[in-house]
Amino acid sequence: MTLTLTAFERSPDGGRGLARDMRVRWALEEAGQPHAVRLVSFDALKQPAHLALNPFGQIPTLEDEGLVLFESGAIVLHLAERHAGLLPEAPDARARAISWLFAALNTVEPPILELFAARVLERDQPWAEDRLPLVRDRIRTRLAPLSARLATGEWLDGGFTVGDLMMVSVLLRLRPSGLLDADPSLAAYVARGEARPAYQRAFAAQKAVFDAQASPGA
């Protein structure tokens, strides 16, 4: 079986592991699944060959034999269903872990994506500075209940699951803003995620891609 992932040829995050291929790399490492990575340039993302894998022209995609999947959430859930280590076996605990996976992607990440848009895409707009506090407040509204929950538990619901993998990945995108480290409970949670050997292997693999592309001899 060959699993093939796509990732940015040159990630705009500077090798900090914030692009969405990292979520899939981490899941593959937790599941102990060897895999190939195909790098895609920004230009190639919008070409027919890649659009056949992902109609929105994004990374990551996963090819698993004849199956092609897109959306990091769907790929991570697919891996979690097929390999041990990312979902509990008990049906109720499994369903709750999937609730957290969706919470990361549809409740916590949207305001974080707004902050990215505000800081990067709208950086030169006249409202850029004045608007930032509103966007940051919208994020804090989501972080507060998460922080309270994690004050009493190592992970979101029992042991580490695909829900934690995605929540940690989403929260990591907040680190540059200072909002993550401003909350000791959340900062410690994310640090527990980063300390996992599978995370570290995945991080090193994506960093090696960035370093190879960025080196003068490349």
Added chain:
Amino acid sequence: MTLTLTAFERSPDGGRGLARDMRVRWALEEAGQPHAVRLVSFDALKQPAHLALNPFGQIPTLEDEGLVLFESGAIVLHLAERHAGLLPEAPDARARAISWLFAALNTVEPPILELFAARVLERDQPWAEDRLPLVRDRIRTRLAPLSARLATGEWLDGGFTVGDLMMVSVLLRLRPSGLLDADPSLAAYVARGEARPAYQRAFAAQKAVFDAQASPGA
């Protein structure tokens, strides 16, 4: 078996079926599952009894025997896994349908949520008018590939699945902006979803709640 859903006591959408309980109601109707609905006031959403069901203080939640789930995506997937009618049986087609479910929630919905924030939460800000075109452009970037795909198929990938249920639900939130009806391919797709008997039963049920609350005798 009793399935119990939570919904807004008084939905801010005026009974147009745009709140997230509608997604779960629709899935329950597609799956032919009887269910109870518990209405929750805005005040009660932030009280401990509801926060025990959903730490973010949102609707919907689903109680299924002893199991409590939150996040409309997770609930709809849970129902689709347990009842016929929302996921194909073939494993690859099933995984692709789940890709579309995540695409609706994490690729298409975030810019639509931004538009809501821009039009409602930031309505009185000095940048409100000037900023709207940027947000609308971000939505169009997501709609274009979706529209192209739906120009040649009735649903996103073969027959109707949970991916279509969620994509139609997300796109419906665009109708007030005019962006949906500006695209005939997407407008026809959403209309096909709305024409399904299960959608119509779910819509009528949520509308009845709104009408009862809004009537002078209530």
